[in-house]
Amino acid sequence: MFNKEIKERYISEKDQSAILPKEYLKCHFNKLEKYEEESNKDVCCFTVREIREYYKTLNTSSLEYIATLNSQLSQYTQWCLQNNLVVDNQNHFLEFDLNAMKECLNIVKLNKKIVTREEVLRWCEQLPNPKDQFIILGLFEGLKGKDFCDFTKLKPSDVNGNTLSLHNNREIEVSDKLISYIHDSIEETKYYPCIVGTYNLNRIIDLVDFGYVIKYYPNMQEDATDFQKGRVIYNGIRRSLQYIGVFETMTANGLSESGKIHMIKERSEQLGVIPKDYVYSNYIQEVEEQFNCRIVRSSFMLKYGDHLK
16 A cells, blocks of 8 residues: 555544445555555545546446545545645545546446346346346346345245235335246256356256245255355356356346336336436335335436436
């Protein structure tokens, strides 16, 4: 780390007063080291131009990622100000609002993460296993949860027509297509491992049924933790995206965000309003309930407004 002693003192104080992911600050300070050395200054002394250039090097499509990082670096700079460590006595991170942060995003990368329902359905049809089809389309229609619990805790008895009763007392309506994938997943006892470009018919895995819609490989224990089961889902998503050739651009979160945009456009058309008015109305609560999230209207429109025209 550049100015290691100062940053370690800040990290030590911060750890006592705030809850942050383990190693969060240390990780980002290590990433910054190269740029601090090139400019021969601590990040707390970065100008607006230098901050902008650094954010662009991150090559991210996530506005939330930059907003969180900017907040943390701003707090660090404020601490440095209080300790007389900032040359111009200014916190230039405070000059970055969401519009300025959006200019630092990789917009091409962001746009590739937003796909239509038709495209998701084409992907699903390419997958040989009902379980994978259920998960990919399920993400698009509102299922996820901590450690992908909406998938791991769903039982056949939780399916009533097109209504899914999820473990956290949520009930959501899903499409006929997703229900058909769920029923196929319940009935399926075999799994064909996905290999990029094909799938291996000579290596069929017998699935283990623990009473849920999702069945597991034989090496999974019934008393596995929620985290372990969630990792199985996460790894399965990665394999599915690799198999259909979109792993470099698509993520589980991208599928969820695409689903929100699809629902907003669909409901707007049904209600006879433009998507922007839908987002700023109380109807947006429908999307929040479906996807178990909170949508900050201004941030959402800033990020996805071009997809809602």
